[in-house]
Amino acid sequence: MTEEAVPAKLPPADALAAERVASKPTAPWPVPATAAVVSLLTDYGSEDGFVGALHSVLRRALPQVPIVDLTHAIARQDIRAGSLALVRAAPYLAPGVVVAVVDPGVGTSRRGVAVEPAGGPGVIFVGPDNGLLPPALDALGGVGGCVELEDRGYWLAAPGPTFAGRDIFAPAAAQLAGGAALVDLGKPVPPEGLVRLPPPRVARAEDGSCETEVTWVDRFGNVQLAAAPSDLWGTSAAADPGQAGSPSRSVAAEVKGTHGRYEARRARVFADLAPRQLGLLVDSYGHLALVLNGASAADVLGTKEGDVVVLRARYEP
Numbered sequence: 001m002t003e004e005a006v007p008a009k010l011p012p013a014d015a016l017a018a019e020r021v022a023s024k025p026t027a028p029w030p031v032p033a034t035a036a037v038v039s040l041l042t043d044y045g046s047e048d049g050f051v052g053a054l055h056s057v058l059r060r061a062l063p064q065v066p067i068v069d070l071t072h073a074i075a076r077q078d079i080r081a082g083s084l085a086l087v088r089a090a091p092y093l094a095p096g097v098v099v100a101v102v103d104p105g106v107g108t109s110r111r112g113v114a115v116e117p118a119g120g121p122g123v124i125f126v127g128p129d130n131g132l133l134p135p136a137l138d139a140l141g142g143v144g145g146c147v148e149l150e151d152r153g154y155w156l157a158a159p160g161p162t163f164a165g166r167d168i169f170a171p172a173a174a175q176l177a178g179g180a181a182l183v184d185l186g187k188p189v190p191p192e193g194l195v196r197l198p199p200p201r202v203a204r205a206e207d208g209s210c211e212t213e214v215t216w217v218d219r220f221g222n223v224q225l226a227a228a229p230s231d232l233w234g235t236s237a238a239a240d241p242g243q244a245g246s247p248s249r250s251v252a253a254e255v256k257g258t259h260g261r262y263e264a265r266r267a268r269v270f271a272d273l274a275p276r277q278l279g280l281l282v283d284s285y286g287h288l289a290l291v292l293n294g295a296s297a298a299d300v301l302g303t304k305e306g307d308v309v310v311l312r313a314r315y316e317p
Helices: 015-022 050-061 079-092 134-139 164-177 229-238 297-301
Strands: 037-042 067-071 096-101 112-117 123-128 143-148 202-204 210-217 223-225 250-255 261-266 278-282 288-292 308-314
Touching: 037 050, 037 079, 037 164, 050 067, 050 164, 067 079, 079 096, 079 134, 079 210, 096 164, 112 134, 112 164, 123 164, 202 229, 210 229, 223 297, 223 308, 229 288, 229 308, 250 278, 278 297, 288 297
Parallel strands: 037 067, 037 096, 096 123, 261 278
Antiparallel strands: 112 123, 112 143, 202 210, 210 223, 210 308, 223 288, 250 261, 250 308, 278 288
8 A cells, every 4th residue: 555645735724724725736826936026024023033934934835936025123013114114115116925914913803915906016915904005005006906815725734823924924925926816815805895004194284384293213313204395395395405496494393292393404415414413305205304414313303103293394585
């Protein structure tokens, strides 16, 4: 009596999946020798083996898959910070699959989803349905198609339910990068059914001031704001700050909830500012940012992500 050959596939998650998977290969579509890029964004950090586990699951299924680590330094369980980092990356993503995991509700009834943007550059997003993904999808034209990752046939078997990145999202991404269609992974979800977070605060007052949320403090201490130039200066914001007729040469900045009030010079680049001079410029993502030449603006202002800053343009004769 010979031992029956077992097809190479990811182990099923439960007995029901085992019965279903036994009658068909885990991936009935052709798997190419090389695959689309898989990009990763998580709050896993680098201290533990979480990121390595994602890489290993992806390469186990697709040994030649190119992997891009967008970042694994999102603040722990900060869905909002993860969503803002993902939307900053969205216009520059390589075609392929994005696995995004900031998932405080892991193991609960929250859904796992795979979502295709309506106007994106051939990118599919995989992750939890907790508000993390929609801002990036909006930046790429909105939601084109969405499925719930409920077909356990491609899930990894796991002793516990608390590592969906390894056990559900990475295997799903491997299927998609290897040639699966979105509909192969689960049942459709209406776009309006996706969980959304409130957008960052931007409000212009009657006196012309602009109240705007701090959305990001980068490693240099630059303070990115939710506001665009037009939120403060209107249509005149395109004028070069060094030219006559520009909307203003300086801006008063106040961090709400503190006694800090500062004067920021409107600048085009860091070098326009004197050493340690506070400035306001349009950053590489099109947002207003408070910066310091050669030092951390966040340290000087005492501000962090989620704070609200009030900007008032100073108009000179």
